[in-house]
Amino acid sequence: xxxxxxxxxxxxxxxxxxxxxxxxxxxxxxxxxxxxxxxxxxxxxxxxxxxxxxxxxxxxxxxxxxxxxxxxxxxxxxxxxxxxxxxxxxxxxxxxxxxxxxxxxxxxxxxxxxxxxxxxxxxxxxxxxxxxxxxxxxxxxxxxxxxxxxxxxxxxxxxxxxxxxxxxxxxxxxxxxxxxxxxxxxxxxxxxxxxxxxxxxxxxxxxxxxxxxxxxxxxxxxxxxxxxxxxxxxxxxxxxxxxxxxxxxxxxxxxxxxxxxxxxxxxxxxxxxxxxxxxxxxxxxxxxxxxxxxxxxxxxxxxxxxxxxxxxxxxxxxxxxxx
Amino acid sequence: xxxxxxxxxxxxxxxxxxxxxxxxxxxxxxxxxxxxxxxxxxxxxxxxxxxxxxxxxxxxxxxxxxxxxxxxxxxxxxxxxxxxxxxxxxxxxxxxxxxxxxxxxxxxxxxxxxxxxxxxxxxxxxxxxxxxxxxxxxxxxxxxxxxxxxxxxxxxxxxxxxxxxxxxxxxxxxxxxxxxxxxxxxxxxxxxxxxxxxxxxxxxxxxxxxxxxxxxxxxxxxxxxxxxxxxxxxxxxxxxxxxxxxxxxxxxxxxxxxxxxxxxxxxxxxxxxxxxxxxxxxxxxxxxxxxxxxxxxxxxxxxxxxxxxxxxxxxxxxxxxxx
Numbered sequence: 001x002x003x004x005x006x007x008x009x010x011x012x013x014x015x016x017x018x019x020x021x022x023x024x025x026x027x028x029x030x031x032x033x034x035x036x037x038x039x040x041x042x043x044x045x046x047x048x049x050x051x052x053x054x055x056x057x058x059x060x061x062x063x064x065x066x067x068x069x070x071x072x073x074x075x076x077x078x079x080x081x082x083x084x085x086x087x088x089x090x091x092x093x094x095x096x097x098x099x100x101x102x103x104x105x106x107x108x109x110x111x112x113x114x115x116x117x118x119x120x121x122x123x124x125x126x127x128x129x130x131x132x133x134x135x136x137x138x139x140x141x142x143x144x145x146x147x148x149x150x151x152x153x154x155x156x157x158x159x160x161x162x163x164x165x166x167x168x169x170x171x172x173x174x175x176x177x178x179x180x181x182x183x184x185x186x187x188x189x190x191x192x193x194x195x196x197x198x199x200x201x202x203x204x205x206x207x208x209x210x211x212x213x214x215x216x217x218x219x220x221x222x223x224x225x226x227x228x229x230x231x232x233x234x235x236x237x238x239x240x241x242x243x244x245x246x247x248x249x250x251x252x253x254x255x256x257x258x259x260x261x262x263x264x265x266x267x268x269x270x271x272x273x274x275x276x277x278x279x280x281x282x283x284x285x286x287x288x289x290x291x292x293x294x295x296x297x298x299x300x301x302x303x304x305x306x307x308x309x310x311x312x313x314x315x316x317x318x319x320x321x322x323x
Numbered sequence: 324x325x326x327x328x329x330x331x332x333x334x335x336x337x338x339x340x341x342x343x344x345x346x347x348x349x350x351x352x353x354x355x356x357x358x359x360x361x362x363x364x365x366x367x368x369x370x371x372x373x374x375x376x377x378x379x380x381x382x383x384x385x386x387x388x389x390x391x392x393x394x395x396x397x398x399x400x401x402x403x404x405x406x407x408x409x410x411x412x413x414x415x416x417x418x419x420x421x422x423x424x425x426x427x428x429x430x431x432x433x434x435x436x437x438x439x440x441x442x443x444x445x446x447x448x449x450x451x452x453x454x455x456x457x458x459x460x461x462x463x464x465x466x467x468x469x470x471x472x473x474x475x476x477x478x479x480x481x482x483x484x485x486x487x488x489x490x491x492x493x494x495x496x497x498x499x500x501x502x503x504x505x506x507x508x509x510x511x512x513x514x515x516x517x518x519x520x521x522x523x524x525x526x527x528x529x530x531x532x533x534x535x536x537x538x539x540x541x542x543x544x545x546x547x548x549x550x551x552x553x554x555x556x557x558x559x560x561x562x563x564x565x566x567x568x569x570x571x572x573x574x575x576x577x578x579x580x581x582x583x584x585x586x587x588x589x590x591x592x593x594x595x596x597x598x599x600x601x602x603x604x605x606x607x608x609x610x611x612x613x614x615x616x617x618x619x620x621x622x623x624x625x626x627x628x629x630x631x632x633x634x635x636x637x638x639x640x641x642x643x644x645x646x
Contacts, residue, residue, distance in 0.1 A: 040363060047418030095370030102426055 003027045003069055004289060005311035007202035008083075008151070008173035008240035010255075012247045013052060017286060018059040020245075021078045024289035027311065028069045028318075030107055030172060030240070034084040036258030039096060042089035046103060049080070064104050066319035081318075083107030083172070085152065085255075087118050087137070094133070094140055101144040106322055107172060108141065109149045110134060110161060113267065114260060119150075119157035122183050123267075127154030130164060142166045145323025151184070151240075158190050167321055168198035173240035175204055176231075179224040180211040184268065188231060195232035200317050202240020203228075207277035208268035209242070214278040221280075222295040225309065234305050238314045239292065245285045249275035326350045326392055327612060328634035330525035331406075331474070331496035331563035333578075335570045336375060340609060341382040343568075344401045347612035350634065351392045351641075353430055353495060353563070357407040359581030362419060365412035369426060372403070387427050389642035404641075406430030406495070408475065408578075410441050410460070417456070417463055424467040429645055430495060431464065432472045433457060433484060436590065437583060442473075442480035445506050446590075450477030453487060465489045468646025474507070474563075481513050490644055491521035496563035498527055499554075502547040503534040507591065511554060518555035523640050525563020526551075530600035531591035532565070537601040544603075545618040548632065557628050561637045562615065568608045572598035 004025050010032040011017050021029065033049065034042040053061055063069065063079030072079040082105045090096040090108075100108075110130075111121035118134035120127040130138070138161065141148055148169040150158040161169055171194060177185040186194075186201070194201060203225055210216035211224070228237060244251065252275060256267040266274055282291060289310075296306045327348050333355040334340050344352065356372065357365040376384055386392065386402030395402040405428045413419040413431075423431075433453075434444035441457035443450040453461070461484065464471055471492040473481040484492055494517060500508040509517075509524070517524060526548055533539035534547070551560060567574065575598060579590040589597055605614060612633075619629045 039366075043362075043419070043422055044416075046422060047416075050418065050421045093367075093370075095373065096366070098373045099366055099369060099426070103422070104425075 001070070001073065002307040003073065003311035003315045005069070005314040006030070006239055006241050006243070006286075006289065007170070007314055008032065008204070009243045009245070009286075010085075010247070011243060011245035011286075012251070014246065015056060017245055018052075018056050018078070020286040022059055022076070023287040026078050026286060026289055027073045028063055028079040028081060028314075030081045030083050032085050033082050033105075034089045035086055035112060035255050036088050036260070039089050039091050039093075042084070046082075049082070053080075062104055064106075065322050066315055069315055069318070081106045083109075083149065085109045086112035087116050090137070092117060092133075094136055097137065097140045097144060097146065101146055101323075105146060106318075107147045107149045107170070109152055110137070111150075111153045111157065113152050113256075119161065120154040121152055122154050124154060127156040129156050129160040134161075135164060138165050145321060147321055155187060155190060158186075159193055162190075162193045162197050162199060165197075168200070168317070169194070170199055170317070171201045171240075173202050173204040173206070173209075173242040175209045176224055176228050179227070180209065182209055182268065184209055191228065191231050195236045198236075200236050200238055200313060201228070201232070202238045202314075204240055204242040205280065205283050206242035206244070207279060210280065214280055216280050218280070218282045218291070218295040219298065222292075222299040225296065226299045226301065229301075229305075234301075234308060235313050235316075237309045238317075239289075239310065241283070241289075243279075243285065244276055247276060252276050324393070324396065325630040326396065326634035326638045328392070328637040329353070329562055329564050329566070329609075329612065330493070330637055331355065331527070332566045332568070333408075333570070334566060334568040334609075335574070337569065338379060340568055341375070341379050341401070343609040345382055345399070346610040349401050349609060349612055350396045351386055351402040351404060351637075353404045353406050355408050356405045356428075357412045358409055358435060358578050359411050359583070362412050362414050362416075365407070369405075372405070376403075385427055387429075388645050389638055392638055392641070404429045406432075406472065408432045409435035410439055413460070415440060415456075417459055420460065420463045420467060420469065424469055424646075428469060429641075430470045430472045430493070432475055433460070434473075434476045434480065436475050436579075442484065443477040444475055445477050447477060450479040452479050452483040457484075458487060461488050468644060470644055478510060478513060481509075482516055485513075485516045485520050485522060488520075491523070491640070492517070493522055493640070494524045494563075496525050496527040496529070496532075496565040498532045499547055499551050502550070503532065505532055505591065507532055514551065514554050518559045521559075523559050523561055523636060524551070524555070525561045525637075527563055527565040528603065528606050529565035529567070530602060533603065537603055539603050541603070541605045541614070541618040542621065545615075545622040548619065549622045549624065552624075552628075557624075557631060558636050558639075560632045561640075562612075562633065564606070564612075566602075566608065567599055570599060575599050
């Protein structure tokens with residue numbers, strides 16, 4: 001059985017997109033339900049998802065375990081797994097981790113660009129590594145089976161998390177810095193440490209993470225994956241598209257600025273192009289998911305290898321690491 | 324298989340009491356996790372329970388469905404089901420019902436003595452019945468499979484809830500007013516309407532609900548149950564002890580006053596005896612649960628009838644009405 005899984009999206013969810021998930025054949029998606037939200041605000045986001053599950057129950061349902069992905073495949077639906085890009089929904093209260101786990105949260109980033117209570121983000125000048133609370137939170141996430149995601153963390157914090165965690169961690173959405181040296185892409189030492197500890201990376205299609213941005217070719221993207229296979233091993237690779245389908249620019253402003261600054265931070269953008277970058281012509285949304293399989297075949301992966309990168313690897317990772 | 328179930332307790336939980344639950348042979352208990360707490364405060368109470376489940380995992384675990392009671396019996400543990408005595412943890416947000424249902428809350432009282440956003444409490448002078456939000460909340464509780472509990476509601480509100488709800492409701496902890504006409508005990512018309520709509524009552528051992536209070540005899544209590552069997556049918560009867568084992572008097576003050584008054588309300592007590600009343604000599608705590616079976620035998624119930632009242636009736640009710 002082959003599964004198709006996208007390990008990171010933050011779309012402006014609608015019936016149209018849920019239909020496109022089905023068109024793209026996605027059995028499971030990890031969706032972000034918080035960037036900077038407090039506990040209570042994230043509960044409101046969750047309530048919105050309960051509304052989607054009720055209204056679009058023929059297309060989607062909430063996933064809690066890997067077996068829900070098999071169930072989704074059988075039913076012709078997409079299992080939706082929740083995650084946070086920032087630990088803000090646990091505030092300063094470690095007990096909230098178990099509450100969120102019960103509510104189905106399966107991924108939490110220890111930081112989103114900035115310093116958090118747990119670790120340093122990739123935009124800080126100083127990267128202090130794991131904080132005291134950060135270590136406690138990792139222990140508790142390990143106990144519960146919530147996956148630690150370091151996509152937006154600093155290098156030092158990421159390496160420390162890989163070492164400290166008893167369970168493998170993930171970089172759910174980023175690419176290799178050797179291909180495109182963006183702040184958000186990962187160094188060889190991070191990729192190697194991640195792989196050594198049985199972690200996984202999801203390759204991102206967000207243009208700021210791509211060589212030549214919106215003009216990046218599918219061939220170049222897939223060649224980068226091929227090179228990563230040599231560094232990390234094929235079984236450590238998946239997709240984490242970082243697709244922000246149909247989001248208005250106000251959302252990227254929220255992602256970057258939250259409530260932490262009075263001036264405007266442009267993150268990976270700039271004053272000249274402050275909005276969401278245009279997606280590459282060959283990847284506009286969920287219905288294009290399948291196209292990646294052909295791109296991967298073209299650079300030399302065989303059919304089974306492609307199927308593993310397109311979802312089976314994530315499936316096995318979820319199976320092993322969710323509780 | 325016979326089950327032993329207590330459908331309402333608010334003990335000052337400790338290892339000692341968890342051991343006594345086992346001594347009393349209780350397979351399941353419905354425990355109150357909120358009186359006047361907000362959403363966030365109730366989450367903190369939940370976190371405390373997660374701590375108990377972790378520390379005392381050999382004695383207790385959280386129950387979500389009736390099958391967890393069978394599981395508890397097999398394992399020699401007690402399944403703990405959560406409920407609120409006040410709808411305060413849903414605040415003004417109907418979406419929180421599904422969040423709480425996912426977290427395992429299975430009973431919610433629409434009011435606790437006072438007027439709530441949903442209905443009138445039994446201590447209000449005017450009983451306006453169900454509010455606009457009250458009706459919406461009942462519909463949503465019906466959809467989710469959360470049980471409506473009217474133990475602390477006014478007569479009119481209770482009768483309206485019985486009629487309006489698509490699912491049977493409960494009075495988890497109260498007695499018959501024809502036996503002891505306390506404000507919290509229920510009239511014949513409420514008992515009859517409850518029974519007509521497949522609802523259930525749990526008989527309370529809280530002294531203010533007992534004829535002659537702390538001096539009430541077990542025989543008198545069991546005779547009242549026998550009389551209720553004639554009014555309601557045996558299958559509608561269970562136990563809801565309202566046991567507040569080991570609670571300090573500050574807790575009964577919180578139950579009565581919450582944050583709603585600057586003066587002191589004595590509820591069922593009085594200025595002269597403001598604390599918890601003394602329990603009857605024959606029922607001091609969970610380890611005495613079994614004793615009720617003998618009391619019920621003595622007033623004329625047969626063995627099977629006693630077993631049904633001691634827990635099987637609740638089991639079947641949970642089986643039918645939890646989702």
